[in-house]
Structure formats: structure tokens, C-alpha cells
Amino acid sequence: MDDGERDKKSIGYSLLYAVAYLHALLPFSVLYLLSDILYFFIYYIIRYRRKLVRRNIKNSFSFETEKRIISIEKEFYHHLCDYFVETIKTLHISDEEMRKRMKFENPEMINRLTASGNSCILSLGHYCNWEWVTSIVNYLTPGIKQGLVYKELHSKAFDHLFVRLRSSFKAIPIEMRSVYRKLIESKNKGETVVVGLLSDQRPPKSTGHYWTRFMNQDTVVQTGMEKIAKLLGFSIVYLDITKVKRGHYIGKFYVITPDASNEPEYEIMERYMNKLEETIKKDPAYYLWSHNRWKFKKEPEEKLLSEVYEFES
Numbered sequence: 001m002d003d004g005e006r007d008k009k010s011i012g013y014s015l016l017y018a019v020a021y022l023h024a025l026l027p028f029s030v031l032y033l034l035s036d037i038l039y040f041f042i043y044y045i046i047r048y049r050r051k052l053v054r055r056n057i058k059n060s061f062s063f064e065t066e067k068r069i070i071s072i073e074k075e076f077y078h079h080l081c082d083y084f085v086e087t088i089k090t091l092h093i094s095d096e097e098m099r100k101r102m103k104f105e106n107p108e109m110i111n112r113l114t115a116s117g118n119s120c121i122l123s124l125g126h127y128c129n130w131e132w133v134t135s136i137v138n139y140l141t142p143g144i145k146q147g148l149v150y151k152e153l154h155s156k157a158f159d160h161l162f163v164r165l166r167s168s169f170k171a172i173p174i175e176m177r178s179v180y181r182k183l184i185e186s187k188n189k190g191e192t193v194v195v196g197l198l199s200d201q202r203p204p205k206s207t208g209h210y211w212t213r214f215m216n217q218d219t220v221v222q223t224g225m226e227k228i229a230k231l232l233g234f235s236i237v238y239l240d241i242t243k244v245k246r247g248h249y250i251g252k253f254y255v256i257t258p259d260a261s262n263e264p265e266y267e268i269m270e271r272y273m274n275k276l277e278e279t280i281k282k283d284p285a286y287y288l289w290s291h292n293r294w295k296f297k298k299e300p301e302e303k304l305l306s307e308v309y310e311f312e313s
Contacts, residue, residue, distance in 0.1 A: 012156075012157040013156070013157040013160045013161065016157045016158065016161055017160075017161055017164070020088050020091060020161060021091050021092065023085070023088050023089075024088050024089050024090070024091035024092035024093075025092055028089065028247055031085040031086075031088075031089060032082065032085065032246060032247070034085060035078075035081040035082050035084070035085045036078075036081070038081045038084070038085075039077055039078050039081045042077060042080070042081065043074065043077045048077075048290070049290045050073075052289075052290060052292060053073055053076065053077075053289045053290050054069065054070075054073055056289045056293065056294065057069050057072050057073055057076075057284070057289055059215075059216065059217055059294070060215035060216050060217065060280075060284070061216070061284065062216060072284045072285050073289075075285035076284075076285045076286070076287075076289050076290075078285075079128075079243075079285055079286050080288075080290065082129075082246060082247070083128075083129050083131075086129050086131075086132065086247060087129070087131045087132075087165060088165075090131060090132070090165050090168045091164075091165060091168065093168075095135075095138055095169075098132065098135045098138070098169070099135070099138060100248075101132070101247055101248050101249065102129070102132040102133070102135050102249050102251070103248075103249070103250045103251070104136060104139050104250075104251045104252075104253070105250055105251065105252040105253075106252060106253055107136065107139035107140065107253070109237060109253045109255065110122070110136075110139075110140065110194060110237060110253060111140065111141045113235040113237065113255070113258060114140075114141065114144055114192050114194065114235075115141070117190070117192050118192070118233070118234065118235060118259075119183070119186070119187065119191075119192055119193040119194065119195070119232070119234050119235075120193075120194045120195075120234060120235045120236070120237060121194075121195055121197055121225060121228070121229050121234050121235070121236045121237075122136070122194055122195065122196045122197065122237055122239055122253075123197055123199050123225060123236055123237065123238050123239070123256065123272050124196065124197075124198060124199075124238070124239040124241070125198065125199070125200040125276045125279065125280075125287070125288075126198060126200060126287065126288035126291060127241055127276070127279055127280065127286055127287050127288070128241040128242075128243050128249050128286045129241075129249060130198060130241075131165065131166065132249065133196055133239065133241075133251065134146065134148055134166055134168065134169045134171040134196070135169045136169075136194070136196075136251075137169050137170050137171060138169070140194060143192070144192050144193070144194055145172065145186070145191055145192065145193045145194070146169075146170065146171045146172065146193070146194050146195070146196070147171065147172045147173075147174050147182070147183075147193055147194070147195035147196070148166050148171045148172070148173050148174065148195070148196045149174050149175075149176050149179050149195060149196065149197045149198070150162070150163070150166065150173050150174070150175065150176065151175070151176050151201070152175050152176075152177075171196070174195070176224075179195075179224075179228065180228055180231075183195065183228065183232060184232070187232060197225050199222060199224075199225045199269075199272055200222070200273075200276060200293070201222050202220065202222070202291070202292065202293050202294075202295060202296070203220060203221070203222040203223075203224075205296055209223075210223050210266055210269065211298050212266075212269070212270060212273055214273050214276075214277060215277060215280065217294055218297070218298040219273075219293070219294060220296050220298070221266075221269050221273065223266070223269055225268070225269070225272070226260065226263075226265075226266070226268040226269050229257075229260035229261075229268065230260045230261055230263065230268075231261075233259055233260065233261040234259075234260055235255070235257060235258045235259060235260070236255075236256040236257050236260055236268060236272075237253045237254060237255055237256060238253070238254045238255075238256050238271075238272060238275045238276075239251050239252070239253055240252045240253075240254060240275065240278070240279050241279070241286075242282070242283070243283060243286055254275060256268055256271050256272055256275070257271075
């Protein structure tokens with residue numbers, strides 16, 4: 001990258017950050033008014049991914065009426081706009097205010113699991129406001145480091161902005177391609193880490209090899225969390241989030257495994273996917289339905305057997 005391109009990207013980020021920060025200075029009442037206006041444009045004018053969202057909801061709740069499907073869809077878009085303004089607000093919010101809005105019911109569970117110095121993976125899905133989960137650091141035993149695994153965005157300006165947002169509560173953003181190396185380094189240093197991992201991402205087609213039933217559909221599963229935890233002997237907890245009202249959430253932790261090293265293959269991912277499904281079914285509108293989660297379709301068994309036969313022949 002030459003100096004000219006670097007300067008352009010730096011200017012782009014500076015402008016984006018300035019706009020975001022000015023919005024973050026606004027009170028929640030004004031931000032939610034902006035969210036309502038944004039909802040009208042995204043849902044009715046731009047129609048952002050409406051066909052995809054409708055299909056995902058419909059396939060997941062095939063037993064529901066069309067009226068109920070549309071109701072979930074509209075509520076989802078309302079929440080998506082709230083998520084957007086709430087995330088921007090992270091740039092200018094006090095620890096005290098965040099404690100009132102993002103509460104954790106039983107953080108002592110994580111503190112018990114990490115008391116012996118062992119690290120823990122905090123697994124969650126794209127549900128409610130996952131960006132605010134970084135405030136868990138306010139509830140952890142002093143000295144425990146907090147990491148958050150993320151996928152680099154194509155836009156460098158937006159990527160830098162989200163890295164800054166995710167660092168607001170002293171969390172250390174870890175790009176997903178370097179997560180194993182970073183956790184090995186922490187373990188070798190004797191550090192205790194609680195690392196947040198959104199494990200409902202659709203894996204690349206080239207690496208997707210494990211399928212399960214999730215939300216009434218055959219779903220290919222990202223197994224990186226299980227592999228890392230098994231190799232490093234980490235514990236894994238699942239975070240179930242409930243939206244109490246606009247801008248207020250409560251998180252509750254459930255142990256997936258106190259030690260992943262001896263768990264049967266894919267058992268961890270099954271437990272995680274089952275817990276996530278329970279969370280979604282409780283309040284469907286707060287899941288990220290605009291993500292193309294079910295882009296890949298499972299090959300029919302007949303075709304797979306045929307390919308194996310041809311290969312062996």
C-alpha cells in the first residue's frame with residue numbers, strides 16, 4: 001500500500017469515527033428516535049435483504065402463520081436498527097450506565113471456572129446486542145484478560161471503527177485467523193483469558209464438513225471453537241441473552257463443558273447449537289436473520305455415497 005492509499009484510508013476512518021462519535025454523544029432517547037427513522041428507510045425504502053430475512057424466518061418457523069412471520073420480520077428490523085445505534089453509543093458510555101443496561105446474572109460461574117488459572121471460551125450467537133457483551137470485564141475477577149474474536153471487515157475504515165468499539169471495555173480484539181496463535185501465546189505466558197466467540201458463523205464451503213439440524217434446517221457448523229478448546233483444554237460457557245426492554249439486556253451463563261479436552265468429537269458444538277436454538281425460539285426477532293446462514297445446502301446421501309464409490313473404484 002502506497003502513502004496515498006494509506007492517507008485516503010486514514011482520512012476515511014477519521015471522518016467515519018468523527019460522525020460516529022458525534023452520534024454517540026446523543027442521549028438514548030434521541031438515538032432511538034433516529035433508529036425509528038432508520039427502520040422506515042431500511043425496511044420500506046431500501047428493503048435491505050428482505051427476501052433473505054423472510055426466507056430464513058419462514059424456513060425456521062414453517063409452522064407459523066404468514067402474519068406471525070411478518071411480525072417477527074418487522075420486529076427484527078426494528079431491533080437491528082436499535083443494535084446499530086446502541087453499538088455506536090459504546091463510544092461514549094460510562095461503566096455505570098452500561099451496568100444498568102447490560103446485566104449478567106451469574107458471572108460467578110466464569111470466575112469459578114477460571115479460579116485455577118484455566119482459560120475459558122465464552123460462546124454466544126448473533127443475538128440481542130452481542131457487542132455489549134464486552135462489558136463482562138466489569139464482572140470478572142481482577143487480573144483476568146478478556147479477548148473477543150472477530151472477522152476482519154472488507155472496509156478498512158469500518159474495520160478500524162469496530163475494533164475501537166470492541167476495545168471500549170478493555171477487551172482485546174483478536175482477528176479470527178490469528179486466534180489459535182494468540183491463545184497459545186497467552187497460555188505460555190500463564191495468562192488467564194476469557195475469550196468471546198460468536199460461533200454461529202457460516203464456515204467457508206471448503207472447510208464445512210459437520211452438519212446438524214438447527215432451526216428446522218440442515219446447517220453446516222463452524223467447528224473452530226471446539227477444536228481450539230479441545231487442544232488447549234479450555235472450559236466453555238454459553239451466554240443466553242434476554243432483551244428486557246429497549247436498550248436493556250440480561251445475560252445468563254450455562255456451562256457447555258468445564259474441560260473440553262476429553263469431550264467426544266462434535267459434542268461441544270451440538271450442545272452449543274442446542275442452547276442457541278433455545279435462545280432464538282424464546283424471542284425470534286432478536287437473531288441476525290439478515291446473515292445468509294443457510295447458503296450452503298447439504299448434499300443428498302445418495303450423491304455422497306456415489307462419489308465415494310467412484311473414488312474407491
